[in-house]
Amino acid sequence: MKKRIVHVIVFLAVGLFLTWTITPAQEQSDEDLKKRYAPILGEYAFELGGQTLTLNFYIKGGALWADSGDGRPFTMKPAAENTFEFTAEDSVNGTFEFKFLKDDQGKYSVCHVVNSGMGLDLKGTKNGAVNKSTRQTVTVEDFSAEGFILDIGGGGEGVIGQLKGPQVIAIDISKRELEEAPPGPLKIVMDARDLKFLDNTFNTVTVFYTFMYIASSDHQKVFEELQRVLTPGGRLLIWDVIFPERTDETKNTALFLFTFKLPDREIGTGYGVRRPEGEQGLAHFIELAKKTGFKIVSYKEKDQSFFLEIEKPKR
Numbered sequence: 001m002k003k004r005i006v007h008v009i010v011f012l013a014v015g016l017f018l019t020w021t022i023t024p025a026q027e028q029s030d031e032d033l034k035k036r037y038a039p040i041l042g043e044y045a046f047e048l049g050g051q052t053l054t055l056n057f058y059i060k061g062g063a064l065w066a067d068s069g070d071g072r073p074f075t076m077k078p079a080a081e082n083t084f085e086f087t088a089e090d091s092v093n094g095t096f097e098f099k100f101l102k103d104d105q106g107k108y109s110v111c112h113v114v115n116s117g118m119g120l121d122l123k124g125t126k127n128g129a130v131n132k133s134t135r136q137t138v139t140v141e142d143f144s145a146e147g148f149i150l151d152i153g154g155g156g157e158g159v160i161g162q163l164k165g166p167q168v169i170a171i172d173i174s175k176r177e178l179e180e181a182p183p184g185p186l187k188i189v190m191d192a193r194d195l196k197f198l199d200n201t202f203n204t205v206t207v208f209y210t211f212m213y214i215a216s217s218d219h220q221k222v223f224e225e226l227q228r229v230l231t232p233g234g235r236l237l238i239w240d241v242i243f244p245e246r247t248d249e250t251k252n253t254a255l256f257l258f259t260f261k262l263p264d265r266e267i268g269t270g271y272g273v274r275r276p277e278g279e280q281g282l283a284h285f286i287e288l289a290k291k292t293g294f295k296i297v298s299y300k301e302k303d304q305s306f307f308l309e310i311e312k313p314k315r
Helices: 010-014 030-038 159-167 173-181 218-227 282-291
Strands: 044-046 051-060 063-067 085-090 096-104 107-117 120-126 130-132 136-139 147-152 168-173 188-190 200-206 230-241 253-262 265-274 295-302 306-312
Touching: 030 051, 044 107, 147 218, 159 168, 159 200, 159 253, 159 265, 168 173, 168 200, 173 188, 200 218, 218 230, 218 282, 230 282, 282 295, 282 306
Parallel strands: 130 253, 136 253, 147 168, 147 200, 168 188, 200 230
Antiparallel strands: 044 051, 044 120, 051 063, 085 096, 096 107, 107 120, 230 306, 253 265, 295 306
C-alpha cells in the first residue's frame, strides 16, 4: 500500500552524461518529441535525506533529457514502445530504470526510478501536482505485545516490522510492497477487508499510515475485520495522517514527509496519496471505533499526524 519516496541515490545527485546511438524516436524533430512526451515533461521533486532534488525533463537535440541543475544533464533511452519507460546506463552503478506513472485522475505526476543492483527504489512527484507538507518527526516507541502482532499494510518501509521483528505478521495487498520490506516479519499478501485469520487470533493489531490508502467507504469493513480477529481485551494501534486544508482545487494529491524515530534507528520516508473523498481525520476513526464496538483507550494529534489506541472489550 505504502509507496516509498526516499532512498540514497548518488546517481541523481551528481548527474551523468551519457551518449546514445540515435534511435528512430530521437531522429524526430524536437516539436514532434515534445508532443509525444508532453504528459511527462517538467520538473519532478525527489526527497533525498531530508533535502529536495529537482529533475527537469525536457526535449533538446532530438532526445529526452533530464537535468538536476548541476550542468551535467543526461539522456534517457526509450525502453518500450508506446509507454513512458526509459533506461540509462552507468559504467559504475549499472542500469537505471525510469517509469512515469499516472495518478488517480489519469495524469502523469510521478517519476519512479529503480536500480536493482543498488537496491534503489525512488519516487519523485511532479511540481505543481501535489500539496506538500513540511517534514514531520514521529517517535515510534516500543510497545509490549503478547504473541504475534498483525500489521496491516506492512509492506514498503515495514516500520512495525523493523520495530518488532519476527513477532510481526505483515499483510499487504501488494506483493511488491512486501518484497521490498526489510526482512524479519512473516509476510502475507492479503486484503484487510477480507482477513483469512480465525476469530480471536491476535492480541495486538497495528495499522501504520495505511488507512489513508484505503477508500473511506471501506474503513468500516476493515474495522469490523480487525474487531473480529482481535482477542477480547486486544489492542488496535493506528497511526495516520491529517490532511491539510485544501487551498488549491487543482491539487488532488498530498505529500507527507516523515522521519520515524525508533529506539535504535531513524527512517526517513514520504507518502504521496490522493485526497480522500470522505472523512479521514481522527474524529472519523474515533466514530468508527465506537460504531464497531471498540473502547477508546488514548489518542493524540501532532502536526499532520495522529495516534489512536483502542481496545476490543473483554467479555
